Amino acid sequence: xxxxxxxxxxxxxxxxxxxxxxxxxxxxxxxxxxxxxxxxxxxxxxxxxxxxxxxxxxxxxxxxxxxxxxxxxxxxxxxxxxxxxxxxxxxxxxxxxxxxxxxxxxxxxxxxxxxxxxxxxxxxxxxxxxxxxxxxxxxxxxxxxxxxxxxxxxxxxxxxxxxxxxxxxxxxxxxxxxxxxxxxxxxxxxxxxxxxxxxxxxxxxxxxxxxxxxxxxxxxxxxxxxxxxxx
Numbered sequence: 001x002x003x004x005x006x007x008x009x010x011x012x013x014x015x016x017x018x019x020x021x022x023x024x025x026x027x028x029x030x031x032x033x034x035x036x037x038x039x040x041x042x043x044x045x046x047x048x049x050x051x052x053x054x055x056x057x058x059x060x061x062x063x064x065x066x067x068x069x070x071x072x073x074x075x076x077x078x079x080x081x082x083x084x085x086x087x088x089x090x091x092x093x094x095x096x097x098x099x100x101x102x103x104x105x106x107x108x109x110x111x112x113x114x115x116x117x118x119x120x121x122x123x124x125x126x127x128x129x130x131x132x133x134x135x136x137x138x139x140x141x142x143x144x145x146x147x148x149x150x151x152x153x154x155x156x157x158x159x160x161x162x163x164x165x166x167x168x169x170x171x172x173x174x175x176x177x178x179x180x181x182x183x184x185x186x187x188x189x190x191x192x193x194x195x196x197x198x199x200x201x202x203x204x205x206x207x208x209x210x211x212x213x214x215x216x217x218x219x220x221x222x223x224x225x226x227x228x229x230x231x
Contacts, residue, residue: 005047008200010169011106012202015074017199020198071101075098075158085158131173138183142183143182146182
C-alpha cells in the first residue's frame, strides 16, 4: 500500500497517473495547500520542502519509505514495478525529458500561470517573459515529437506522465496548442489513456478556480507563509 499525499495540481497528477498506470494499491491523503496543510509538522517529516506530492510506500526498502519530489517518485515507482522506464540505455532518453520537464516546463509554465492568473499586481514584463518562454518550450517539444512518437522515443514512459499534466493547462496559460501540431498529436493520444483520465480525475471535487481563491489561500500558496522558519 502506498500513501499518496496529494492535491489536484499538475505535479500531483503526475503521481496519480503513474499509480493508476501501474495498478498499484494506494490511498490518497489530501494536502490542502490553500489552507496551509503543507506546513504541518507531520507533513514536513515526509516532505521537508513543504511541497506535495509525496508518498509513503509501506512496502518500500526497509519498510515504510517516504519520498518527495515528483520526478524522484516517478523513477522510484518505475523501478519498483519495472514499467514505463526501459531497462536498457534508452532509459536515459526518457530521463532526459523528465529532467527537462522538472527543470524547464514546470518552473516556466508555473511562472507563466502565476503572473497571468494569480499575481496581485499586473506586471507586463513578467507576463510577456514567461509566456514567451512557455511558447519556446512548446517549440522544443514540437521539434522532438517531429522525430519520435513520444518524448522518450517509441514508448510511453514516465516522461509523458510528467509532461502531460502541464500541457493540459494550455488554454489557461494563453498557449495556442494548434500552433504546435506535433504536440497536439501527442497530447490527443496521451489524454485518451484510461489511466491518465483516472489520475486527473482524482480529487476533482477539491479543485478551485483562480477567481475562487481567497486572500488567505493566496498567502499560503504565494505569500509570506512560504518563507517562515520551520526548524
